[in-house]
Amino acid sequence: MNRIVDKKKLAEGINLFEIETPLIARKRNPGQFVIIRIDEKGERIPLTIADVNIKKGTITIIVQVVGKTTEHLGTLNKGDCLLDVVGPLGQPTQIEKFGTVAAIGGGVGQAVCYPIAMGMKDAGNYLISIIGARTKDLVILEDETKKFTDELYITTDDGSYGRKGFVTDLLKELLDGGEKIDLVLASGPAIMMKFVSLMTKEYGIKTIVSLNSIMVDGTGMCGVCRVEVRGKTKFACVDGPEFDGHEVNYDLLMKRLATYKEEEKLAYDRYLKKIVGSKE
Numbered sequence: 001m002n003r004i005v006d007k008k009k010l011a012e013g014i015n016l017f018e019i020e021t022p023l024i025a026r027k028r029n030p031g032q033f034v035i036i037r038i039d040e041k042g043e044r045i046p047l048t049i050a051d052v053n054i055k056k057g058t059i060t061i062i063v064q065v066v067g068k069t070t071e072h073l074g075t076l077n078k079g080d081c082l083l084d085v086v087g088p089l090g091q092p093t094q095i096e097k098f099g100t101v102a103a104i105g106g107g108v109g110q111a112v113c114y115p116i117a118m119g120m121k122d123a124g125n126y127l128i129s130i131i132g133a134r135t136k137d138l139v140i141l142e143d144e145t146k147k148f149t150d151e152l153y154i155t156t157d158d159g160s161y162g163r164k165g166f167v168t169d170l171l172k173e174l175l176d177g178g179e180k181i182d183l184v185l186a187s188g189p190a191i192m193m194k195f196v197s198l199m200t201k202e203y204g205i206k207t208i209v210s211l212n213s214i215m216v217d218g219t220g221m222c223g224v225c226r227v228e229v230r231g232k233t234k235f236a237c238v239d240g241p242e243f244d245g246h247e248v249n250y251d252l253l254m255k256r257l258a259t260y261k262e263e264e265k266l267a268y269d270r271y272l273k274k275i276v277g278s279k280e
Contacts, residue, residue: 001081002036005058010140013065014108015074016050022057024049024087030119031093031210031242034059035218037084038072045069046215046237048112049088050141059085062111062140067264068271089218090241093208095119099182102128102174103149104167104196106188110141112210113187120185121148128181129153130170132188136161168195175203183208186245190254197245207245211236213257224259228252 006018024034033048051060065071076082093116101120105113110131121127129149133139134157146152154162155170163170167188175181181203186196187210200207215225215237225236228249234240 001083002085003081004076004078005056007076007078010062011138013074014062014138014140015065016060016062017073017076018053018058018060019082019085020057021059021085021087024085025052025054025057025059028052028059028088029092030095030115032088032090033212033215033218033241034061034085034087035089036061036073036082036086038069038076039083042072042083043069044084044218046089046212046218048115048210048212050111050114062108064108068267071268071271086218090237091239093119093242095123097124098206099125100128100180101125101183101185102130102171102181104130104132104171104184104186104188104192105141106132106167106186106192107134107138108140109186109188109192109210110145112212113185114141114145116185116187116210117145118148120183121150125183126150128174128179130155130167131162132156132167132170132192133161134158166195167192168199171196172199175199175205181205184245186210187212190250190257193245193248194250194254197248197250201246208242209245209248210241211243211248211253212241215241224256226256 003020008016028049035044047061049059050062103113103117127149128151129145130153132155184200184207186193193209218237220235220238229243230247
């Protein structure tokens with residue numbers, strides 16, 4: 001069993017879990033993920049390894065409540081155990097010295113960007129971090145990112161914190177202001193990654209995006225994570241989760257992300273009714 005050694009609430013509906021998994025902690029590289037299952041009847045969900053502590057033998061995952069399983073996971077606390085934690089899975093990020101790297105995390109996508117950005121900084125890059133969220137209360141990992149980044153910018157859709165607007169507005173401002181960026185990393189909603197990639201393509205900047213959100217099985221067997229990259233079918237879980245942002249078919253990606261929305265909502269509603277019923 002995989003014991004939860006710590007749990008923190010980062011924002012409304014966003015929880016951090018530190019889980020005891022010594023072997024995964026030793027083997028993990030930035031960009032990789034785990035598949036967890038809460039119990040025997042639970043579904044498998046992919047979650048990025050946001051951080052590790054090799055000495056303690058733990059990994060850190062950050063989870064936003066968006067459906068039945070993430071809601072269930074949010075009810076667990078320190079001392080509880082997960083039935084399965086499988087990993088590390090996926091291809092590690094190519095970490096090397098590129099020059100100036102801009103790491104852009106949208107919403108809970110900052111949990112994906114965080115370990116990669118840290119790795120890029122350790123490799124000797126000048127690091128610009130941009131964290132975007134809908135509102136101030138949903139900004140995560142700001143203090144942690146501030147510790148190793150050279151420049152940190154926050155954007156919120158409603159202007160409640162940092163700069164009002166989207167991450168693409170801030171990125172354009174930097175580029176138009178003469179900032180020379182050699183590599184852009186982007187993780188977050190598909191629509192955000194699409195527009196970041198469209199912008200960086202205009203400026204001729206290499207861009208890497210993380211397509212973690214489309215995965216289910218995590219081993220290449222279920223086929224749900226099929227994505228089109230440069231006109232060819234790839235599997236996000238085994239070929240990725242990272243791809244060249246200029247080669248991803250985002251329109252197809254967003255259609256695939258919506259495939260099971262109705263079923264997911266029904267499962268979530270049934271779960272919530274069950275919880276309410278058990279309290280009555």
